Amino acid sequence: MKLVNNTICKMIMGRSCSEENGEAERVISLVAKSDALAKKFFLAAILRKPLPKFGISLFKKELLDVLSKFDEVLEKILVENKEKLDQEHQQDTVMMDKLLEAYGDENADCKISRDHIKSLFVDLFVAGTDTSTHTIQWIMAEIIHNSYILEILREEIDSVVGKTRLIQETDLPNLPYLQAIVKEGLRLHPPVPLVVRTLQERCMIGGFYVLEKTTLLVNGYAMMRDPEYWEYPLEFKPERFLTSSMKKDEIRDEVLKYIPFGSGRRGCAGANLAYVSVGTAIGVMCQCFDWKTKEDKVNMDEAAGKITLTMAHPPKCTLVPRTLIPLTLCMQIPIS
Structure with missing residues (x-):
């Protein structure tokens, strides 16, 4: 969680959230509260018409409380960043600087407010932190559960990256097996299993006539485990994504059986990120460490009642530095 949170913070404002003043802990806590609220949003999206009739409150108080605390944290960050920018007179280098510049430009074609900036950052934190965290957890659990995968991955990493430096983002295109592992992890354990969509036009679906404005649930979890479309659908087999039949263009435009990020114009904007x-994190974790567990078998049960697909019993691991990688190099990895 801290690794993903720091990654997002560095993208947004060029630095990690501070551990000393509790900034990081507050952001992570607010993300967790937002995830709990997401379940209620999900229910409201399905039952939005019946709910007002019964006079059921749509958790307005809880929502305002979380937003107020997010506002407090982010406003402080905005003020500190603006003061630093004014003092050092640096060229704008991070997202926050650019947005603050646009906010202060009276002649800008598109006017944005401080609330717009903070709302965008809340979206990035809420949408990116929990989902990426659990995706990394699921994939590492599958790698630990299937030891042969770790051996193949390390052979690929050692041959492409070598044994004297860490994996970089630019290495990923040359690591097809690592990419396949991430894709297979997302297929078997999609971070958001169900997606809500509202029809803009009436149509026929599976022999049923569906009116426009009807709200539908797309069960991506079931689709990506359907034996009609996937061979051995419940097995973790990264090799399936190394075949020519699963090219990127086919996945995106023709074969709508792989949809961990949704699809179309409403698909997740953060898919590439x-x-x-996730690929860089998984690669470095496997490159630098052996992962030892007390249990003979990893418990792959899913937690109930979660919007984000979560492990019921995340494995507790002991990290053993690999002798092939210098220890000082590995200790630079920001693993929580």
Whole structure:
């Protein structure tokens, strides 16, 4: 969680959230509260018409409380960043600087407010932190559960990257097996299993006539485990994504059986970022460490009642530095 949170913070403002003043802990806590609220949003999206009739409150108080605390944290960050920018007179280098510049430009074609900036950052934190965290957890659990995968991955990493430096983002295109592992992890354990969509036009679906404005649930979890479309659908087999039949263009435009990020214009805008950040994290973790568990078998049960697909019993691991990688190099990895 801290690794992903720091990655997002560095993208947004060029630095990690501070551990000393509790900034990081507050952001992580607010993300967790937002995830709990997401379940209620999900229910409201399905039952939005019946709910007002029964006079059920749509958790307005809880929502305002979380937003107020997010506002407090982010406003402080905005003020500190603006003061630093004014003092050092640096060229704008991070997202926050650019947005503050646009906010202060009276002649800008598109006017944005401080609330717009803070709302965008809340979206990035909420959408990116929990989902990426659990995706990394699921994939590492599958790698530990299937030891042969770790051996193949390390052979690929050692041959492409070598044994004297860490994996970089630019290495990912040359590591097809690592990419396949991430894709297979997302297929078997999609971070958001169910997606809500509202029809803009009436149509026929599976022999049923569906009116426009009907709200539908797309069960991506079931689709990506359907034996009609996937061979051995419940097995973790990264090799399936190394075949020519699963090219990127086919996945995106023709074969709508792989949809961990949704699809179409409403698909997840952070898909490419997720592949890079998760792939880099998984690669470095496997490159530098052996992962030892007390249990003979990893418990792959899913937690109930979660919007984000979560492990019921995340494995507790002992990290053993690999002798092939210098210890001082590995200790630079920001693993929580």
